[in-house]
Every structure is written in structure tokens, then in C-alpha cells.
Amino acid sequence: MNLRRPLPRSVALSATAVALLLAGLCLWPSPSTASRTVRTDPAAPVVPRLPTPTGPYAIGRADLRLVDRQRTDPFTHRGPRELMVSVWYPASDTTGRPRARWMSPGVARDFSASAARILGLPAGRVDWSAVTTHAVLGAPPAEPARHRPTILYSPGLGTSRSWGTLLVEELAGRGYVVVTMDHTYESLGVDFGHGRIARAVPAGTGTDEGLARRMRVRAADTSFVLDALARPGTRRALPAGLGPQLDLDRIGMFGHSAGGITAAETMARDPRIDAGLDLDGFHVTPARRSWPELDRLVRAGLDRPFLMVGSAATPAEALPARLHGSSPASVSVRRLEGTAHYSFSDFQALLPQLRGRAGLSGPRTARLIGTAAPKTVVDRERAIVTDFFDLHLLRPDRAGG
Template identity: 40%
Template sequence: MTPLRSSFSPRRVLGVSVAAALAAAGLVAPPALAGDPAAGGSGGPVEIALPEPTGDHDIGTVELHLVDEDRPDPWDDQGRPREIMANVWYPAEHVRGVPRAPYLSAGVADHLDRTSASVGIDPGDVDFAGALSHAGVRAPVARGLRGAPVVVYSPGGGMSRAMGTTLVEELAGSGYIVVTVDHTYQAPVQLPDRFEPPAPRPDYAQVVSERVADLRFVLDRLADAAGGGVRDAAGRGLPRGLGGAMDLSRTAMFGHSAGGFATAEAMLADPRIRAGINMDGDMSPNYALETDVRGTDRPFMLMGAGSNGDGDPHDLDHGLGWRGFTDRSTGWKRAPYLPAGEHMGFTDFQVVLPGIGRSLDLDEEAVAAAIGTADPERSLAAQRAYTTAFFDLHLRGEPTDLFDGPSPDHPGWEFRS
């Protein structure tokens, strides 16, 4: 697949699929998610193993199938209403025997297994379907959980909501209720009755608009849940006590790439969102609803990495639309930048791609072009620290000096202003 070309970096294009994004980095499919190097020489498939979260809580999760009956899906050729798959992640009690949730849905795992040959991964080389998260399926809510802030996550264009699991689990283990959202026809999505791949060549302005509508619809359903009334399309509710544990007066969002762009747009459209993070997502005026002409009066962080594809750093001055949005914003703002990183490093690819690359002998240059050359564990530790500290500061009022400038705990990161 040939990545889109325009006046801005193809790897940060709002609607670029995972395949196109990795093609721009020398990879043309999104297979290499994780790896256990020890599994590579055993004759069996490479196992996917996500890093452990470091928070104080065990984690639970529940999947929901949400249907917006008032909104026809613009990409559905049968005229069905907009369908959204989401997961709610939350602090949970430790209970033996609760099964761990799959990392990937069956359809997404199969999709990755079938689209991996272009980088030398044949079907069956990687155990996509057997990978597990660290969350218990519908695990009991942590005793005494009350007033928990809520954070919504939107993935990059063409990417499953599962690709942010390493950050999402960290937040849930730190006491947040986190909702991850799939944007149907903008990514491979497993619905209850079918699997839907990304729609070919969507209109990107419409992609932004529908993402914002998706996120606001999810906020509406969370409000129903807080009142005890939420049920998904299959009649499934939340685990006992979870709805009442949410404090929706302290709601924030974050996202990678297109999800970061959508976070900014959703904040400008919806005052319920108190703070937001855009992880390396360009905000093109060609597709913007509000960010090209408005800033925000609420806290916002722009996290950049590596190159913009034109030889310049993808930082505050070179991320498309970033400087104008920041200059118009009157709220708290910061712009951490990792020169040794790259676009896909803000996803689970950062820590798991190197492992599978060692196991299956992937092209080291291609891997570096996708996720950069930063130490993967340190990069993830910094992302977890910055993300958690940002939400702790703006949703919990917990002071921090982490954003005062570069930290010796997270070498290689710079702050742009």
C-alpha cells in the first residue's frame, strides 16, 4: 500500500491505516505487536506478552456494544445505525479464577495473522489470538471505589482500540476508569455479528466529524451508566458498583494520531471534557472542525516524537496545526518531545515490536523507522509517567514538578514552548 502524500507527514495523516502508516516507515502491514524472544527458537508461534502495569490496583474490564440509533453510519452499505465497540477498564478486586480478557478480539487477531506476510511473518508465526491483557473479565469492582475520574481513549487511524492497552492498563491500575473506543470502518473492528475492516479511502473530514460524534455519544452513555441505566445492545450492564463509582465531573480524553486530533476537536465541542492529550497526531486545517481557528481554555498536552517525514522534528513547531492551536489556547499546556522516538512508539508497538523483531528477524531499520531508536522500556515508562501525572494534576489536583522541564528519570525527552 502506498501511503498518502500531501503537504504534511504521511505517518501523521489523520485517516492513514496501520498498513499505510507502517508502509511509510518501511513496513507495509501491522503484524509485529509483541514478542517473547524465547518463543522464537522453540518451533512454536511467538507469544505476545504485554508489560505489567505498575499501579496499585488489579484491573477489570467489560466490553460493550453500543448502538446510536439516531445516527446512520455513513460507511455502512446496508444503512445500519452507527455501532461502536468499547471497553471499560477499572480498578478491581483480586479474585481467583476470573479469566483474563483477550488482548485482541478474534476478528482483529485473525486480521493481523492474515496480513503479516509482507514483513516476513507467515500465518501462524505469531500467536495473536492467544495474547492476554492483565484485566479480569467483569472482575468485581474494587471495594470502596468512589469518585473515580474517567478517561476516554481514541486510537490512531486504522488501529484497534487494543493498541493503547499498555497505557490504559496503567491508568486503570492507578485508580482511573478508562473507556477505550473503536471507530467502526476506521479500523479493523470485531462486532458481535461480524468483522468489519477499515473502509477504503474515507473522506477524512468526515472521519474527524464521526469520531467526535462517537466520543460524545460514549460520554452520553457513561452519563446513563452513572445514573444506573446503561445497557448495551445485548442488554449487558456494567459490573455492580461501577456506574456509581464514576465521577463524570472529572472526565478527560487522550488519543494517538487521529485519536489525538479527535480529542482536541471533541474538547472544543463538548465542555464535559476537562483535559486532553494528543499523542503525535497532526491537526490538519483541511479536516478540522474547530482546532484550526480555536484553542482551548482547558489543560492540553501535545506529545511528539521523531521526524515529521520532511526532515523536521515532529514537535510543537512542526506538528501540523499544533502551533496555531497552542497559541490560541489559554489553558495549561505542555509539549513533551522525544527526538529518538517515532509515530508508532505511542502505541503498544513501542515495547512489543522489538521483541518480535528479535524472534523473527525483522528488518531493524524498518522497526526503527516505525518506533524510533529510544530504549523501549524507558520510552514506555516516560509515557506512563507523563500521562498519569497529567491526569493526576488536572483531574485529581495532585501537584507535580514533572512538567517543569526535562527529568533525569526520563532521559531523552525535551519540552517545547
Template identity: 40%
Template structure:
């Protein structure tokens, strides 16, 4: 759940992730090896993907991390099935200004690794199935960015979901705002998790409020960013789900406890904290963990939360996975580990022994199966163990 120690380390995931969000141009110097190039596998749904980034401001809430800021500002991205978007530019995996700052924070020079663009076309018209689309919110791990879930998010969009990813400003390592301003974590990383959970819960509830403004015909953002054609009519706010990785998973549970608008939630190797541990939930919830230290076997709070779930519930354990197997890290880290001098043991501690393509296959299949079931009422993957995923253990 904690990226703070990783961000302060010269090896391990912090350096690895710093190498990931790359500066916009990488030129090899004489004698320097060519940069390693990475691009996420294409989503496998039937629809192309569109996306738009929006700047939001909660003027009723001073920023809890930086009191001198009179309001709480967030950046979100909306991902959706598109039509006719091939002529529009694909957005980068992380905004270049945030990527540059992220590199500087960890002391890694630019130009060593190139992460290509996403498969999301900026501002493309909304397409996909007819009628409003089910909405899914995504919250990343502590000290992470909304970019780290892009592989799962754009695959969901390619299958007809509208997905909203949220950067929790001053919790995330670096957030780029319009005009080139970049905000970083003033403390160098999250350490007060109770506060972070409360702030994130308020963030998600505010995002839901702004989505309601968008659905009713208003503009949700600070600036009049052009909205993709068809976006307003594409949100079905009666069918809202949420998922997150690590602290984002705990945020999903905590937000569902305080806000009934979210009707189904998934936690990818996240814990549970706050009132929801004892109160539980009466709506569908999927707990995904690993056999390691963060799993339910070794987390009393997560076991207590599980015992108080009163709605549909499922606990999946992914054999061979580790904490960073749930996100784009699972593919990025093995690619760049040699550049970091990471030993096989170091790498295994981060991403486990599960092959990257299997980690990616799980990420794409199971969250979508959960939201298909509980937001669309279809699908059978979650009925029981699947021969297509022998590494996944089921418990109810």
C-alpha cells in the same frame, strides 16, 4: 497518522501489527519455528484491573461509512481498578475474531506470534479508591484498534482511573461484535481524514451520552451485558479527560472543542485539524510529539493550534522516539521485526532509537501525571524536566 499505507504493505508496521493480534491457538508445524510470544508488562499501580466490553448503537445516526447500516454501532471497553478478580479470566489483547480477520486482511498466516492475555479480568467487581473515579477516554490512531493502547490504559486503571477505549467502526481495521460478527474498513483504510475526524468526534460524544445513561442507572449497551458490581457508581462524569494517539490525538482536540464535558486532553504524536486549530481551547492540553516529520516543528496546523491554547498547556518532545513509540507497537515491533525481514533502518523509522522499556516508561508516567494533575489536583512531574526522563524536552 496514517496506517493505510502500512496496512497495504507486506513489510513495515502493517505486517507487524497483523502478526500481533493472534489467532487463539498457534501450533507450530513440523519444521516451523516456535511462535514468538509476547505479553505486556504488568501495570505498576496498587490495584488489580477489571474490564468489560460493551456494544453500543446510536439509533439516531445512520452509519456515515456504510449507508446501508441504519445506525452507528461501536464497541468500547471499560477498564477500572478491581477487587477480587483473580478468579475471573483475563481478556485477550484483541478479541480472537477480530485478530483472525486482521491476520487475513494482511495475508499473514496465524501461528507465528502469540500475544498473551491482558492483565484485565473480565467483569471483576470495581475496587480501588473510595468514591467515584475520574474517567479517561481513549481514541486510537487511524486504521488502528482500541487494543493498541492497552499498556497505557491498564496502567491508568491500576492507579485508580476508569478508562473507556473506543473502536471507531469502519475506521478501525477490524472490530468484533457479539455473536462473532466482525466489521472491517470497507475502503481498506482511512483516506478522508476530515470525515474521519467528524465521525470520531460524534462517536466520542455519543459514548459520553451512554456513560451518562450508565451513571443514572440505565444500561448503555445494545444487549444486556452483565455489568460489573459497582460500575454505575464508579463514574465521576464531572472529571472527564481524554487522550489519543495520532488521529486519536487530533480527535481529542476536536472533541474538546465541541463538547465541554471533557475538561483535559492529551495528544500522543497527533496533529490538529478543523475549527479547533483557529479557535484553540480554554482547558488543559498536553501535546506530545517527536523530533520527526509529524512534530510541531514541521506541522503548521499543530503550531497554530498550540498558539491558540488559552488554558494550561505543555509541549513535550521525546528524543529518540518515532510515531509508533506511543502505544503497544513500541514493544511488539522490535520483538517481531526479524520475522518480517525488517532492516534496522525500517524498524528505526517506526519506533525510533528510544529503547522499548523507555518508551513504555514514558507512556505510563506522563499521561498519568497529566490526568493526576488535572482530574485529581496532584503530582509534580509536569512542573519541569525530570532527571528520571532525560529524553523528554519541555516547552510551554
């Protein structure tokens, strides 16, 4: 891979980029599903489901614990930095095998009470621990001789790597290997197994400098994950035949909110990232109408493709409009009408189902995911993400073996 001119190291997320909002996911009910829903006990907890990926492949998943012995954990200041990641990949056969959980039972228990409060639902009305993905843990990979581009996913502040599953599964089902990561002690909760859950801790997100420190930690986490994926020991821990498929000469990264800024921050520090995508990482509020850090990033020049996709919550006269007019050709900005900040998470598929089955109010739904037709938004987001990485990672001159 050619070493390119690195981006400025000053990229960071400004204040109020993300609150610790809580989300889930769901399925677009087919007519047969809808008829079954009518006969369901109305007192039973709702179990939302993900929309089915549209790609040709079945999906496998492997969950890995990675330990960075070169870094002391920046939150606890003791012991090495530990991360949990999930590797999603095209699988050859998942028939008859149980699907992986969207969220571990331990994390789901913590999530449930907060979600009920945020969404205005009775506690226990939704069974988050029963939500499943379309992936099978440890499934044999498809076409083991094929090299596949690798894409990293980073979640928003205080959220979980599971919240981007809708888009992650779409990419895996279309032939990519996707690695989702939790940023320990910042994510909602990280389950390391055997009853050990590392929960989020407060750490100065109320200032620009505090958020900048978090972005530096996230970028270091991401570079470490890339280092780990290249190591023989990590590859041996993956399902047989998957390790050789990881093409680390074709790497993309995307994320929601702070995860989108993490993609930019990592590109500024690590030339291995070939293309980055920010999903509403420039989210603005009445208190802050622009993001000067991102403005500086783009003015300084991006020598690799970077796409910023914003919600309708970002005013047209705010940062995206200025970026669009002054940025180098490698940076582009889009804005999806009728959306809100959490349209770019699994909330977009969840909340419409919870309205009908769990009594979620319309105003709460609109604040989180906007007013556009939910399935239309999901379809557009899937197309944007897959088209972007297809363009920049699957070009003929970049093809692997």
C-alpha cells in the same frame, strides 16, 4: 460542570496522518522469562506479552455493545450506528482468573496476514490471538463506593482500540476508569460477537475534507459514548458496583494519531471533556510539513488543558515549535527524541521482542518505533500520561466522593 467557551468546529485531521499500519504488544522479559524463551521450540509461534502495569490495583474489563438509535451509520447508510467499547477499571480480586484477550480471535485472524506482510515475517510466526492483557473480564471493582475520573481513548485511523492497552492498563491500575472505543467501519475490525465482524471500509481518507468527515464521525461517536455512560441501562450492564464509580464530572480524553485529533475535535464540540492529550496526532511527512487545522485550533484558544506529545519524526521546525511559541498557556507541546510515530502505540513494547524471537529486522523496527531504548520510552510515556491526568482530574478542587 461549568460550561466553557467551545473550541472552533473546524478542527480536523489533515492528509496522511495515519496509514493502516499494524501492530501488537509484548512484555519486557524478566531473566526467568528469557531463560524459558531459550528452551522454547524455535518453530512455535511467538506469543508477545504486555509489560506489567505499575499501579497498585488489579484490573477488570467489561466489553459493551452500544447502539446510537439517533444516528444512521455514516458508512453503511443503513441501520443505527453501533459501537464496541471496553471499560477498564480498578478491580478488587483477579487471582486465578483468566486474563482477557488483547484481540478477539476473529479480528486476530484478519490482522495476522497483514501484520506478517507489513512486518516482513512469515505468516503464522506470531500468534496474535493468544496475546492477553492484564485485565479480567467482569472482575469485581475495587472500593465500589469511590468515585473515579473517567478517561476516553480513541485509536488511530484503521487501527483498533486494543492498540493503546499499554497506557490504558497503566491508568486503570492507578485508579481511573478508562473507556476505549472502536470507530466502526474505520477500525481494523470490530467484533460484535456471534461471528459478526465489521471490517474497515475505504471512505475518502486521501483528502483533507474526507479526513475532516471522519473526525466529525469520531467526535459524534465519542459524545454518544459519554451519553451512554450516563444512562442507567448502560451502568446496569457493567459489573456490579462499577456504574456508580464513573465520575462524569471529571472526564479526560487521549488518543494516538487520529485519536489525538479526535480528542481535540471532541473538545471543540463537547464541553464535558476537561482535559485532552494528543499522542503524535500532528505527525508530519515530507509531503506535508505542518498542520494548518491544528494551528488554527491553538491560535483560536483552548480554554481547557491540552497536551500534544510528538515523535522525533516531526521536525523541530514544523508545527510543534510554532505552537509552543504562540499558543495560550493551556496548550503545551513536547517532543520525545529517538521515537517514531508508532512509539505511542503498543508497537513500542512489541517490536523489540519480535526482533529477537521472530526475526523482525532492525530497519523495520526503527521506522515504526525509532531508536531510543524501548523500556525507557514506555516509562516516559506512562509518566507523561498519568501525570497529565493526575494534574487536571485529581486536583483537590475537582475531587469526587
